[in-house]
Structure formats: structure tokens, C-alpha cells
Amino acid sequence: MTAYFTEGQSDPTVQPVPASVVERVDAADTTLQNPKRAVLSLGSNLGNRLETLQGAIDALEDTPGVRVKAVSPVYETEPWGVEPGSQPTYFNAVVVLKTTLPPSSLLERAHAIEEAFHRVRDGRW
Template identity: 90%
Template structure:
């Protein structure tokens, strides 16, 4: 497979007017981008899985700060999906993160299609991957809690380490924090060897640094991009 090059079409933040109820995950109405083929279980009589309560611990820490984002920290989150409607799931995760108190999405990367890691070729569907850059007043532990809540909303199952999944929401980096905390290692311990993380991150932030590892551009240049292909025909939209 030839080396894939990022399209560099990641999108920056647009001004926002108004915020939804901070205690719910809510998908915004995107009637101006109809997706008639993107059917999901909640359209068949089930509740919308993206409508989930924000954990009380998160609300307590950031409710007051949400309107101002006083002293926010920059964080990078990697998204991946290889089950169901992958693009719609990634978009739902982006929207859910933006609807979190104390979080503002600054950029959403182009989409990449990636062969699964750690399994026999052809044994699983390929992944759609993307990176989100955000500003947040949440501490790392609460951001992790929110990431897990988004995964649970999309029925993420953790039966096997390299098993297929509806959604992965991984914290790649949080400010300049380097930590060996067993619950949340920062930066992500395998980010430096994953082109499907570094390529979309580099697309939206060419000067990015992975704490403790160096420039993302240099780390990416040292990796093969075989099995990591940009999908210029697909796009994730910034929440409005």
C-alpha cells in the first residue's frame, strides 16, 4: 500500500451561539445535512443513545466554569469505530464531547480508514479514525469519565483487547502532563507508534508536540502509513 498523505482539511472552531442543557448529551439538529441511509436503533422505537446524563461529579466540577472556560487546558482525543455506521458514530461522539460542560471543540481532523491492529488481516472491518483537539476546564480524570460515558452511550463492549468496537474515545494528550497513573497514563502510551493517531493530529496541528516524545511531525515521519489511508470523501462536521 502506498504511503497515505493527510488531506489537511481539518476544521477549526467557529463561533457558537447558545448552549444546550448541560446535563444531557444531545445531538444537535442537523436537518441541513440529511443522512437518510444512516439508520440507527433509536430510530426504531428505542431511546437515542446519545442522550445520557452527565455524571454528577463532572457537573459539580465544571458547571460554573462552563460559560467562561477560565484557564482551560488543551487536550487531544482520538476517535475510532469499526462497527455499525462508523461515520455517524464518530460524528455523534464529536457532538457529545462538545455538549459536555467545560469542553469546547477547537478542531476536528480529516477521517482516515485504518486496518485493525493485533488481529488477522480481514478478520474485522476496517476502522474510521479521527482526532479532536479541544479546550477544557475538566481535570484529566473527569475528561476520562466523560470519554467512557460517550463510549457507553454507543454500546462499547470490552470483551477482548483487540476486539471490534462501536467507538473508541481515547485521551491522547492533556496539556503537557506526563503521568504514569494506572487509571490514565498521559500521554497515551502507544500514541507515538500509531500513524492513525499521529496523521490526523498532524493534519489539524502541524506544530503539535506529544509530551515526553517530541514533535508529532517527526514521530509520524518515522512510521509507515501502510494501512492508514485518508478518506477525502468523508467529513466530520464541527458542532454548531
């Protein structure tokens, strides 16, 4: 796995937020009653990979009952389980969410976002 951004270089997909601001936002966020934490792994290997990751994050944030709380740096990784060189490398990131959605609904929403970005599921691992 290769870090897409080198040590000390700013990752344009992550904006640092002071803890005091996070606390105020959390306290003011009354739209989520009794939220749970969820962690999702995101990846893209076609087209503009950064744009696709940002679009998926935006789509999650636009989902009622979901708030994106943190986004990891972006990493570039080799495809797994395929012939070397048969697919482009991936950009991957992890998002931490607060959500009131049940797990099955969050999974359904994640699949809908994948479909909106034209993900094709050829096989299951």
C-alpha cells in the same frame, strides 16, 4: 493507514473556519476559565462509522467544561492486534479540545460516550 478523503477532496466532517472568527469565539467564550488543551483519538469500526464519529464529537461538545476546537480529517485504518479480516476497518480522527475538566473527569466522560455508542471492551493492550 489510508486517507478516507483524497487530496483536494473536501472532508464533510471538517469545516474551515477563518482565524478571525476563531479569535472572536475564543475571546467571547467566558464559560471556560483557565482551560487546558487536550487531544483525543476517536475511532469506529461498526455501523455507520462517520455517524458514530460525529456523534462522539457532538457529545464532547455538549459536555460542560469542554469545547471542541479542531477535528482532523477522517482516516480509514486496518484493525491492529487481531486476525486479518476478523474485524471491519476503522474510521479514525483526532479532536483538539479546550477543557476545564481534570484529566480523570475527561477520561470518565470519554468512557461514558463510548458506552453510549455500545463499545464493548473485551481486552486491554
